[in-house]
Amino acid sequence: MATQSDLSCNGLVRRFGVHAAVNNISLDVPAGTFFSILGPSGCGKTTLLRLLAGFDKPNEGDIYIRGERMNDVPPNRRPVNMVFQHLALFPTMSVGDNIGYGLKRRKVPAAERRKRTAEVLEQVGLPGLENRNPMELSGGQRQRVALARCLVLKPTLLLLDEPLGALDLKLREQMKVELKHLQKQFGTTFVYITHDQSEAMVMSDQVAVMKDGRFDQLAPPEVLYREPATPFVAGFVGDNNRLAGDVVSLADNLAQIRLDSGEVVRGRLASNELRPGARAELYIRPESLTFADSATNNDYSVMQASVKATLFDGANSRVEAESSGSPVYARLPQDGSAPALTSDSTIKLAWDPMLARVFGVDGA
Known part of the structure; x- marks a missing residue:
């Protein structure tokens, strides 16, 4: 099979009994x-990674790396390396010996090992640490040693299984930027497993959102955020308010929805399968909401809500409110434009209908 891809999978299925952990990927x-x-957790992403690494075999489908079928190729013969959450560095070996371990197993001469180890340490920003013990390093430095140990082997694919999960928040934020930088620097194809949407959105060129063994949507991060294809993606990627109602009318790719409160609002259709009278849900992101006033664009939708709390959130205020028994919150800049709010005060929130997504309650 000829392919321009580093990785290609066709119809992958992995069953455990009657349960398909990976279902036609x-x-x-x-x-x-x-x-x-x-x-x-439990969506099948780690099982999929194990199939790619060769630790498990699919019941159906094929895996190709640079056009070569991998189904029956053992892990140690695939052009693949893997970084685990707990890194698996050898505590009794120096940093240099950890990085050179794979080269040694491939019988690379000692002088060449030392040269390549020094080069990759320079590339990951840890020059001169060959003789240190990895346990003497910080968490971020150990993370880079684990990456260097894989990248020194020049794999076609680097598989990463939630490698930032054990780090504290500040270090995790720093490593997201460093990982993206290193991936671009080395030019290696990264396949990254995570349950953390911020990691996926910040670092990735493409993101596959997985649910029940299938991909709900595969797209660049910006598309996932702005144009979620399913209610699951809309709810899982970023924050969203969800408002229930009935479809009143459809026109110009917009749906008019009568909310359970009786208010009629509009949002952009996620599919063409909705019909008037159908039950629907409108998703609108907190930062897409503004306060309605006399200057509000006439094309905007407006909804009345009761304020429950206003919370300081750095550069923004988080306004938590309620409409027709449903929680609603807005993320608004602290620039003095917001009216003074007290608990149980009534406000009107407005939004551009093109920034909202409307789904049928069955996912249509």
Whole structure:
């Protein structure tokens, strides 16, 4: 099979009894891509990674790396390396010996090992630490040693299984930027597993959102955020308010929805399958909401809500409110434009209908 992709999968299925942990997955990952698989615990993403690494075999489907079928190739013969959450560095070896371990197993001469180890340490920003013990390093430095140990082997694919999960928040934020930088610097194709949407959105060129063994949507981060294809993606990627109602009318790719409160609002259709009278849900992101006033654009939708709390959130105020028994919150800048708010005060929130997404309650 000829392919331009570093990784190609066709109809992958992995069953455990009657349960399909991976259910008909197909994908193509171009060379040099940072590709993330995002989903909640139990969605099948780690099983998929094990199939790619060769630790498990699919019941159906094929895996190709640079056009070569990998289904029956053992892990140690695949052009793949893997970084685990707990890094698995050897505590009795120096940093240099950890990085050179794979080269030694491949019978690379000692002088060449030392040269390549020094080069990769320079590339990951840890020059001159060959003789240190990894346990003497910080968490971020150990993370880079684990990456260097894989990258020194020049794999076609680097598989990363939630590698930032054990780090504290500040270090995790720092490592997101460093990982993206290193991936671009080395040009290696990364396949990254995470349940953390911020990791996937910040680092990735493409993100596959996984649910129940399938991809709900595969797209660049910006598309996932602005144009979620399913209610699950809309609810899982970023924050969203969800408002229930009935479809009144459809026109110009917009749906008029009568909310359970009786108010009629509008949002952009996620599909063409909705019909008047159908039950629907409108998703609108907190930062897309503004306060309605006399200057509000006439094309905007407006909804009345009761304020429950106003919370300081750095550069923004988080306004928590309620409409027709449903929680609603807005993220508004602290620039003095917001009216003074007290608990139980009534406000009107407005939004551009093009920034809202409307789904049928069955996912249509």
